[in-house]
Amino acid sequence: MEKTIDQEAIEAMKEDNQGYCTPEYCYRDAKKTHEEVAKRITNLLNIKKVDTCLDVGCGFGDLTIAMGKYAGMSYGVDCNEKFIDVCRRKNRRRRNLVFLNRPSEKLPFERESINLIVSKTVLEHVDDVDKTLSEMARVITKRGIVYIECPNYMWFWEGHYKVPMIPMMPKPLFKLYLKLIGRPTGFLDGINYVTPNQIEKVLKSKGLLVVNLSDQIMRKRVGYVLSRIMMFTQLYPTIIIKGVKI
Numbered sequence: 001m002e003k004t005i006d007q008e009a010i011e012a013m014k015e016d017n018q019g020y021c022t023p024e025y026c027y028r029d030a031k032k033t034h035e036e037v038a039k040r041i042t043n044l045l046n047i048k049k050v051d052t053c054l055d056v057g058c059g060f061g062d063l064t065i066a067m068g069k070y071a072g073m074s075y076g077v078d079c080n081e082k083f084i085d086v087c088r089r090k091n092r093r094r095r096n097l098v099f100l101n102r103p104s105e106k107l108p109f110e111r112e113s114i115n116l117i118v119s120k121t122v123l124e125h126v127d128d129v130d131k132t133l134s135e136m137a138r139v140i141t142k143r144g145i146v147y148i149e150c151p152n153y154m155w156f157w158e159g160h161y162k163v164p165m166i167p168m169m170p171k172p173l174f175k176l177y178l179k180l181i182g183r184p185t186g187f188l189d190g191i192n193y194v195t196p197n198q199i200e201k202v203l204k205s206k207g208l209l210v211v212n213l214s215d216q217i218m219r220k221r222v223g224y225v226l227s228r229i230m231m232f233t234q235l236y237p238t239i240i241i242k243g244v245k246i
């Protein structure tokens, strides 16, 4: 019997994630939430419509598709050929969506050609965080916005494995802990321990004005004083950063 595109996507995800989570769950979960994510991002950034949007590390393209409502052209780039193949086959009829199989370290766009870049839960997976950020800074237009959302490894939780962790826990120690609780360890090798300071430093060095939006979000959740302490110590769960090219 021929496989459906969804079945192929789930198999591709199984190959990619080395058993750290249930692909069926991750795949369906991603599909459900991205409309909401796009709404939240555009509200946070106060954006109604842009000419061009690029989703770096687009996975199965759900955020690229959702951002297509707010962009003349919505591009998705991912290094996984099978994921991009699924994106293309599922969206043949949508004229303002383009999916490209390229690495984030070498984005296939001209300098200053994209108005809005979004990247959600990707930086912790890329081969080279600094190169990826530099590429985003290269292709974003003047006054264009780079929006980054990813886990903060200064925090006490590893969201892929869904386990508590010591901030920046040395990988050999983390692997030992995973083995003890009967979890696969291979996936950890590909994880970058990204931190807010690291992201801010690279974007600033490339001429972007950086605003840490996590501050604003944490303030609503835990109040002014606690959020100030969390920002100062960098101890908060999710990095949400806006960079504007000046």
Ligand SMILES: C[S@@+](CC[C@H](N)C(=O)[O-])C[C@H]1O[C@@H](n2cnc3c(N)ncnc32)[C@H](O)[C@@H]1O
Residues within 6 Å of the ligand: 030, 056, 057, 058, 059, 060, 062, 063, 077, 078, 079, 080, 083, 102, 103, 104, 105, 119, 120, 121, 122, 125, 126, 127, 128
């Ligand atoms: C956790 S998924 C997130 C997918 C999507 N952004 C979302 O929120 O649903 C991470 C994605 O980053 C992609 N990725 C990892 N390293 C990459 C790289 N160097 N260049 C492009 N994409 C990359 C993976 O193939 C995967 O699709």
